[in-house]
Each structure stands twice: as structure tokens, then as C-alpha cells.
Amino acid sequence: MIPAKKLSIPCDSEERLHYIKRQFPAAEGSDLRHEWAGGRLNGLKKLNSIDAAAYNRNRNFINGSVTHLSPYLRHGCITLNESFASVKNRFGMEAEKLLFEFAWRDFWRQVWFAEGHAIYSEMEPPKVAIAYAPLNDFVTQGNTGLPCMDGFIHELINTGYMHNHARMWFASYVVHHLKIDWRAAADWFEAHLLDGDSASNHLSWQWVASTFSSKPYFFNKENLGRFTGEKYCASCTAACPFNASYEQLNERLFKPILAPIAKQYSVTPLTKRAVSGIPAIAVFIHDEMLSAAHILLTKPFPKIFVFDPQIHGAWSLNRLQFVADCLSEMEDVEVWLGDTYEVLMARGVGQVITQETPNCKIKELLMPFSPKWEPVAKFANVEISPQRLKRFSRYWEKVGPLVLGDDNYRKP
């Protein structure tokens, strides 16, 4: 274990990039791009520049008018509720598709709250033959020989972003063509995404794999060519594994059917440690509450954030730089690098106040410090039964009319 040390995040953005690079010499990937700078101010700028009508028309196209809000939502720089309200007020039902996509984010999070660590294992038996080959270097380095897939991987590594449609194609290629273990791929993918979030990520991989959906997701060349504007296909000379009809692909990829058993993956439990008799209270800032406007920043206690290898150890360089940007906007937050328990003990903390989270790793880390979990405003103010959390369509039947209004709600 490395000894804990206090960091001093520079105010200047260029200096900050270099500083984080020096503090995390083992972090993989590229520097954070200017257009992805972290923090609430940049999140608000992105929110205010949304073109919801264009989004409605072209979000599935790789060069469509998507919002790039996800890293800001993921880290709590802006909240889902304020984003939803802002878009609904400005665009009304012209923004129907975007409002609907916001709900997907809430749905995955609700499932994580309800299921905890179980989201890292197969939620249901697969509906088709999937397999569990190890994740290869040729995938993680973008050397598959397919210009489309290599292009998506390089974009991920260089920018920390991948369009939703590309994520679906890539995950489908990895799981159904290469027969790679979805869980290994999902872990690697999440570590490189600026918006890396276990709920949206692991559950989307399961949706593609068919372990949290009624059928697998797969696509053909025509679909990829159409939504990429032939960007990769036009000059591609590779033997295209997607150049077939859906019937042919179904036959090729999924026969024979596997015995339907849901695979369980283990999650390494964190070491259990105890604290007693220390009265001091601190606000613990975790990586889902990185907003300069966060209400807990007004509490009269020390505010502490820890880059903890148990949580952030696999994160790419630009993810860590994004977090540092967010922290640089937040006044009076002590930033540490090391083991959370060691840091809080060294600071004489006996109890923490923090924002509630479905992230079980954070919960385990804070367990010894009698955490007081401050609730986050709900997306729709309603209890959602476990049955409704089995499929998005059932969740949306309940939530859609509440957040859109009965008159605006349409069954998807």
C-alpha cells in the first residue's frame, strides 16, 4: 500500500494536466482534451448548447447532435433532474427522445441501487450461445484489422468518449463475434470512458449479451455503414464479418444454443476495518458528487476527497484529469491520494457525511466511519417495484407519465 499524501491541485488547467500525469505515472491513455474539461461550469455550458430538435432527428448517427453530457452527469457536476427540467422547459416535447434517454440513465442506476454487486454477474441466463474467451491485446490496442472497430477503440483511448451506437456495435462485436467474456471487456471499457459508470456500462454490456434482455443485440454492415455515413466502409478492404443479412448472422453467431446458466463473477471484498471513539465529523466527497454547487459543501466540517487505488486504480489518465478539473472548482476540499481508511484515520475522522450512492465499493470503504447517507433527489418521486426493474419498458410505463405528464406520455 502506498503511503497517503495530500495533493495540491493547480488552478491553471495546463499545469493541472501535467500535475496529475506526474501523480499517476502508471495511468494509461491520453491527456484530457480541452473540449472535455471537467467541472460544473463546463457541464452547464454543454447543457445550454443542446439542440434537442436535431438530437431527435439524428442521435443515432455517429456525427449526430448528441449532447456529450454523460461525464458531467456521471460525476454529479450537473444533476439528471436539473438537466431533464432544463431540456423540458426549453424544448417541451420536441425533446422527447432526449428526455427518454435521460430516463435510461436513471433506470440503470435504479437497478444498481436494487441489485448492488449483482450487476457485475449475469442478471439472467443468456438467451443465445455466448462464451468467455479472455480479453485480447489486439482489442484493447485497436488492432483488430477492422477499420471501424479500430477507429472506435482509438477514439475511446484518445478522447475517453465513444458514441452510443459505436458502443453497441463494439460490444456486440466483442461478445458475439470474438466470443470474449463480456465482464472483462466491460471492466476495461469502463476504466477508459470519461463517463465510466458501472450501472450504465455493465448493464448495457449485459443488454447486448442477452443476460439482461430478451435477445442479443447484433447488427450488420448495412446498419453500420448507414449510421457512420460509410466513414469506415468506403475504403475498407478487410474481410467484413458484418456483411450478411440478419438471418445469416443469427445462424452464424448463435448456433448451437448454450445451456442457459447465468455465470456468477466474484467481486473481491474490501478489508473490513473498525473505528471507534473518534468524534470528528467530515464530509466525504466521492466521485459522483463533484459539483461546486453541492449542498454538502456548505456543511461546517472538513471536506475530503480521496483518489483511492481501490476505486480509481484502473482509471485512464484523462478520467483522473477530468476529476481534477472538477475538484479545482470546489472550494475548501482536501484532495488526497492513498487508502481512504488511512486518510480518514490520519485526519482523525470518526464519522462521515456523504451523498448516497449505489456503488458498493464506496459503501464498503466508508462502513467503518458510520456514514450518514444524504439522499439525492429522485428522478420520479415514486417507489419502483423490483418487477418493473427487470425491463426498461416496465419501468417507463410507471415513470414516463410522471415525468412527462399523462398527456405527453406515449408507449415506446
Ligand SMILES: Cc1cc2nc3c(=O)[nH]c(=O)nc-3n(C[C@H](O)[C@H](O)[C@H](O)COP(=O)(O)OP(=O)(O)OC[C@H]3O[C@@H](n4cnc5c(N)ncnc54)[C@H](O)[C@@H]3O)c2cc1C
Ligand atoms: C456497451 C455500452 C456501455 C455504456 N457505458 C456507459 C457508461 O459507462 N456511462 C454512461 O454514462 N453511459 C454508458 N452507456 C450509455 C450511452 O452510450 C452513453 O450514456 C452516451 O453515449 C453518452 O453520450 P452523450 O452524453 O453524448 O449521450 P446523449 O445521446 O446525448 O444522451 C444524453 C444523456 O442521456 C443518457 N443516455 C443516453 N443514452 C443512454 C443509454 N443507452 N443508457 C444510459 N443512459 C443513456 C446519458 O446520461 C447521456 O449523457 C453505454 C452504452 C453501451 C451500449
